[in-house]
Amino acid sequence: MDGRELVERLRRVVGDRWLLLDEHDLRTYESDGLLQYQQVPRLAVLPGTADEVRECVAACAQADVPWVARGAGSGLSGGALPVKDGVLIVLSRLTRILEVDLDNGRVCVEPGVTNAAVSTAVAPDFFYPPDPSSQIVCTIGGNVAENSGGAHCFKYGFTTNYVTGLEVVLPDGELVTIGGKELDTPGYDLLGAFVGSEGTLGVATKIWLRVVPVPEATRTLVAFFDSTRQAGEAVSAIVQAGIVPGAIEMMDATTIKATEAMAHAGYPVGRGAALLVELDGAEAECDAQFTEVTRICADQGSDDVRVSRDEAERALFWKTRKAAFPAMGRISPNYFVQDGVVPRTTLPDVLVRIDELAAEYGLTVANVFHAGDGNLHPLVCFDAAVEGQAARAEELAGRILDVCLEAGGSITGEHGVGVDKRKHMAKMFAEDDLAAFQRLRCAFDPDGRANPGKVMPTPRLCGEVPGVYRQHPLEAAGLAERF
Amino acid sequence: MDGRELVERLRRVVGDRWLLLDEHDLRTYESDGLLQYQQVPRLAVLPGTADEVRECVAACAQADVPWVARGAGSGLSGGALPVKDGVLIVLSRLTRILEVDLDNGRVCVEPGVTNAAVSTAVAPDFFYPPDPSSQIVCTIGGNVAENSGGAHCFKYGFTTNYVTGLEVVLPDGELVTIGGKELDTPGYDLLGAFVGSEGTLGVATKIWLRVVPVPEATRTLVAFFDSTRQAGEAVSAIVQAGIVPGAIEMMDATTIKATEAMAHAGYPVGRGAALLVELDGAEAECDAQFTEVTRICADQGSDDVRVSRDEAERALFWKTRKAAFPAMGRISPNYFVQDGVVPRTTLPDVLVRIDELAAEYGLTVANVFHAGDGNLHPLVCFDAAVEGQAARAEELAGRILDVCLEAGGSITGEHGVGVDKRKHMAKMFAEDDLAAFQRLRCAFDPDGRANPGKVMPTPRLCGEVPGVYRQHPLEAAGLAERF
Numbered sequence: 001m002d003g004r005e006l007v008e009r010l011r012r013v014v015g016d017r018w019l020l021l022d023e024h025d026l027r028t029y030e031s032d033g034l035l036q037y038q039q040v041p042r043l044a045v046l047p048g049t050a051d052e053v054r055e056c057v058a059a060c061a062q063a064d065v066p067w068v069a070r071g072a073g074s075g076l077s078g079g080a081l082p083v084k085d086g087v088l089i090v091l092s093r094l095t096r097i098l099e100v101d102l103d104n105g106r107v108c109v110e111p112g113v114t115n116a117a118v119s120t121a122v123a124p125d126f127f128y129p130p131d132p133s134s135q136i137v138c139t140i141g142g143n144v145a146e147n148s149g150g151a152h153c154f155k156y157g158f159t160t161n162y163v164t165g166l167e168v169v170l171p172d173g174e175l176v177t178i179g180g181k182e183l184d185t186p187g188y189d190l191l192g193a194f195v196g197s198e199g200t201l202g203v204a205t206k207i208w209l210r211v212v213p214v215p216e217a218t219r220t221l222v223a224f225f226d227s228t229r230q231a232g233e234a235v236s237a238i239v240q241a242g243i244v245p246g247a248i249e250m251m252d253a254t255t256i257k258a259t260e261a262m263a264h265a266g267y268p269v270g271r272g273a274a275l276l277v278e279l280d281g282a283e284a285e286c287d288a289q290f291t292e293v294t295r296i297c298a299d300q301g302s303d304d305v306r307v308s309r310d311e312a313e314r315a316l317f318w319k320t321r322k323a324a325f326p327a328m329g330r331i332s333p334n335y336f337v338q339d340g341v342v343p344r345t346t347l348p349d350v351l352v353r354i355d356e357l358a359a360e361y362g363l364t365v366a367n368v369f370h371a372g373d374g375n376l377h378p379l380v381c382f383d384a385a386v387e388g389q390a391a392r393a394e395e396l397a398g399r400i401l402d403v404c405l406e407a408g409g410s411i412t413g414e415h416g417v418g419v420d421k422r423k424h425m426a427k428m429f430a431e432d433d434l435a436a437f438q439r440l441r442c443a444f445d446p447d448g449r450a451n452p453g454k455v456m457p458t459p460r461l462c463g464e465v466p467g468v469y470r471q472h473p474l475e476a477a478g479l480a481e482r483f
Numbered sequence: 484m485d486g487r488e489l490v491e492r493l494r495r496v497v498g499d500r501w502l503l504l505d506e507h508d509l510r511t512y513e514s515d516g517l518l519q520y521q522q523v524p525r526l527a528v529l530p531g532t533a534d535e536v537r538e539c540v541a542a543c544a545q546a547d548v549p550w551v552a553r554g555a556g557s558g559l560s561g562g563a564l565p566v567k568d569g570v571l572i573v574l575s576r577l578t579r580i581l582e583v584d585l586d587n588g589r590v591c592v593e594p595g596v597t598n599a600a601v602s603t604a605v606a607p608d609f610f611y612p613p614d615p616s617s618q619i620v621c622t623i624g625g626n627v628a629e630n631s632g633g634a635h636c637f638k639y640g641f642t643t644n645y646v647t648g649l650e651v652v653l654p655d656g657e658l659v660t661i662g663g664k665e666l667d668t669p670g671y672d673l674l675g676a677f678v679g680s681e682g683t684l685g686v687a688t689k690i691w692l693r694v695v696p697v698p699e700a701t702r703t704l705v706a707f708f709d710s711t712r713q714a715g716e717a718v719s720a721i722v723q724a725g726i727v728p729g730a731i732e733m734m735d736a737t738t739i740k741a742t743e744a745m746a747h748a749g750y751p752v753g754r755g756a757a758l759l760v761e762l763d764g765a766e767a768e769c770d771a772q773f774t775e776v777t778r779i780c781a782d783q784g785s786d787d788v789r790v791s792r793d794e795a796e797r798a799l800f801w802k803t804r805k806a807a808f809p810a811m812g813r814i815s816p817n818y819f820v821q822d823g824v825v826p827r828t829t830l831p832d833v834l835v836r837i838d839e840l841a842a843e844y845g846l847t848v849a850n851v852f853h854a855g856d857g858n859l860h861p862l863v864c865f866d867a868a869v870e871g872q873a874a875r876a877e878e879l880a881g882r883i884l885d886v887c888l889e890a891g892g893s894i895t896g897e898h899g900v901g902v903d904k905r906k907h908m909a910k911m912f913a914e915d916d917l918a919a920f921q922r923l924r925c926a927f928d929p930d931g932r933a934n935p936g937k938v939m940p941t942p943r944l945c946g947e948v949p950g951v952y953r954q955h956p957l958e959a960a961g962l963a964e965r966f
Contacts, residue, residue, distance in 0.1 A: 103719075103723075103826075103827075103828045104826045104827065104828060147672070157644075160672065160675070161644070170919070174915055174918075175915070176913075176915050176916050176918075176919045177912075177913065177916050178916070178919065180893075181826075181891065182824055182826070182891070182892060182893050185893050185911070186893060186894055186895045186899070186900045186904065186908065186911065186938075187900065187908065187912065187917075187920050187938060188676055188679070188680055188684075188920045188923050188924070188938075189630070189643065189675045189676055189678065189679050189680075190676060190919060190920065190923060191675065192643070192672045192673075192674065192675015192676055192678075193671055193672055193673060193675055193676045193923070195672065195675075196671070196672050197671055197672075201671075213725040214725075215725075216725060236586075240586075242696040242697075242698070242699060281764075281765075281768060282764075282767075282768040282771055282772060283771070284765075284767035284768050284770065284771040285764060285765040285767055285768030285771075287767065288765055288766070288767040288768075289765060341665055343586075343587045343664070343665070344586075344587060345586045345587060408664065408665070409665060410663075410665050410668050410669060411669055412669045416669070417669045417670065421669065425669065425670065428668070428669065429660075429670065430659075430660070432657055432658070432659050433659050433660050433661070434670075435657075435659075436653070436657075436659045436661065436673060436927075437670050437671045437673070439926040439927055440671050440673060440676070440923065440926055441671070442926065443922040443923055443925060443926035444919075444922060455669075455670060455671075
């Protein structure tokens with residue numbers, strides 16, 4: 001099948017309206033939330049049903065053309081970056097909620113349903129815990145691809161802890177069901193491997209999710225400290241007291257300043273750190289633990305603990321936290337969002353080391369993060385108009401990851417590897433460990449057509465002997481002439 | 484490498500003392516906890532270090548001889564059943580606890596460490612939640628292989644929710660690290676796929692586990708009901724009230740009678756059902772919820788709710804529950820332990836259907852189970868001395884699984900597929916879904932040497948084209964002459 005035949009076949013599958021060939025239309029999809037990488041795809045399709053997705057993937061398989069699946073494009077690691085001579089499969093039309101079964105705590109959705117829509121569908125008694133800051137726009141399909149987290153994942157776990165089943169189109173066009181509505185189906189747990197595989201093993205067309213009862217009570221406070229070290233020690237003390245907050249988030253001085261300018265929550269600009277702690281659960285438990293958290297914050301040096309008096313104030317606390325990324329635009333023309341993980345106990349030392357590195361590079365680094373998980377989101381500020389500053393900022397962002405690795409941590413907590421972190425994978429994994437990943441990839445996508453160039457540090461072809469790879473043909477020769 | 488060379492090579496690896504060739508010695512290992520399957524292995528090795536395990540597996544790879552890894556052999560699905568002409572790798576000497584890091588809530592152990600020893604190593608402030616009834620003897624390596632559960636998994640999750648990293652010897656003798664001490668490392672989540680793979684993808688030599696703080700308070704009660712239907716409705720009412728008990732276990736009339744004869748807990752023989760409910764968490768939460776659970780049990784018809792007054796009484800409640808399997812020996816010469824899952828809301832109807840089937844077969848079926856998870860453990864009683872009764876009992880056990888599947892459930896909750904449930908896999912999965920499992924298997928064990936004949940319904944060879952398989956050579960021609 002040549003390029004022209006592929007286009008006609010895709011047109012028959014999705015209809016003329018949902019096949020995009022014009023560069024102007026395609027430019028919408030040139031990047032995801034990670035703006036420093038851009039690539040216009042050769043064409044895009046917007047299938048309307050699972051069956052159309054399957055037919056699009058099968059057509060790409062027959063034409064031997066690579067493809068990338070995309071949800072809302074809000075990802076921050078370039079996981080949905082199109083491939084130059086490939087097809088982009090946009091899933092934003094697959095927005096049906098197929099089943100709501102509250103008796104068994106399950107929801108079945110199509111991949112284009114937004115994260116927030118799942119909680120809305122099961123409100124007011126249930127909710128879907130993983131809550132990326134982008135939850136109003138990001139899709140469940142994208143959440144599954146990246147194993148997305150969020151502020152409440154410290155207590156509640158990540159996407160992988162809530163997906164019980166997937167209907168998946170494999171790269172050869174086969175439709176399979178992995179897991180189901182029940183927890184823990186027999187056979188290999190391929191679910192875990194698919195969740196977080198960043199679109200390289202196939203594309204989910206139906207997703208069974210576990211939802212949980214809304215806790216009886218929620219209590220939220222913000223405590224201000226002189227330093228992130230003090231706040232970090234408060235985090236350790238809270239966790240060591242056996243308290244598992246629903247969320248425990250930290251913002252440093254730079255972030256407080258930036259967010260206050262945007263959200264006007266009355267936060268004291270100039271303080272060294274803010275710690276947002278949310279407790280949820282049974283009323284009685286919340287009250288008892290809330291007293292203890294307040295005491296711990298005071299013991300660790302906070303002289304300013306603010307308790308939300310009503311739902312409006314609680315919403316304001318959260319708005320301030322969730323505004324951190326956009327707010328940074330007020331104090332810096334450009335910034336990189338980094339995503340690294342460190343053991344919780346090393347947080348204070350790692351934050352000091354990041355400050356030292358920022359000084360060495362002459363750049364500002366703001367820190368806002370999921371403190372309970374040790375999941376840092378340093379925002380490396382720079383001005384792209386200043387010659388060489390973007391490159392210096394990117395180098396600094398890489399050095400910060402090295403610090404995370406030296407502390408025994410990881411190069412990504414919840415944003416995924418995508419194109420952005422591939423180069424760091426070899427720092428974290430031995431060659432044999434990467435080869436183990438490649439075995440899985442090759443089992444499901446032997447021809448490397450599904451989201452090529454993501455996750456793995458070097459694109460490789462699957463050989464017949466496991467562990468032996470050749471250069472990927474996309475790198476060796478362009479596919480442009482195929483169209 | 485011929486059989487003689489393999490024996491000599493293994494002898495050099497583990498030393499003469501830890502190589503078993505004598506049939507008398509080998510008979511110890513002829514079955515696991517599932518006694519109806521027996522097979523003496525050709526030889527057994529007991530390596531003392533991870534490196535020795537790696538060398539044993541590599542030797543088997545070079546000799547192209549199949550092998551089975553075994554922990555304590557307490558599994559109930561025949562997952563550790565030896566292969567006739569294969570090597571049994573017994574991991575019971577790998578009992579070192581390599582690291583205890585309570586600050587970060589992690590423990591690193593060798594596979595032969597028992598489940599209970601992990602909790603002991605982190606006591607009194609922490610514990611390891613997954614708690615199979617066999618926890619005093621069963622090993623963490625076996626728990627990882629079977630993704631073992633236990634009474635507290637309703638609230639706390641299964642083994643897969645606690646393993647953060649594995650060092651694994653792959654079937655070709657390669658040593659790889661999957662995951663690590665941190666949660667959510669980048670790259671494919673192979674951890675999920677390895678946990679529960681029943682020894683068919685490799686053998687774990689080092690296991691990082693998450694441990695959690697011991698809850699501040701624990702309250703335990705047993706409520707007696709006239710029928711399992713009443714007790715089942717109490718379970719639904721408790722869960723719908725938003726209460727997540729640490730454990731919620733049901734025993735039917737037959738089980739009450741059998742366990743009372745053994746444990747002497749003063750349980751009222753003749754009552755239709757006993758519900759054991761354990762709440763744990765913050766003191767204040769426990770007290771509040773305990774009052775509610777007591778009220779719900781009374782509302783659903785229980786006129787006899789007993790609250791444990793001290794740790795000794797709580798231990799007695801649990802001893803009674805955990806004695807259910809051995810106690811059944813007092814009322815029946817033989818029994819099969821079945822393991823199936825149903826959606827919690829269907830529990831009352833499924834229990835009635837099981838009673839009807841038992842009557843149809845003229846056999847007694849006792850029910851004791853993790854009610855919160857809908858994870859049934861029907862004990863099908865029979866007398867092997869009566870001609871044909873064992874076969875009828877096995878047929879009935881299969882029919883019970885069909886009932887679980889019709890209710891939208893699963894053929895195993897926590898005991899695994901092993902040899903016992905292979906034949907049922909095709910009832911639950913479509914051919915394409917099973918082929919997806921096989922892709923994973925072939926990616927890591929293309930020659931089918933690791934625990935062959937388990938999990939998958941028909942043994943197959945990995946072809947060069949995914950999805951195309953040939954007959955497994957072990958079935959086609961014996962390997963006996965190789966030795």
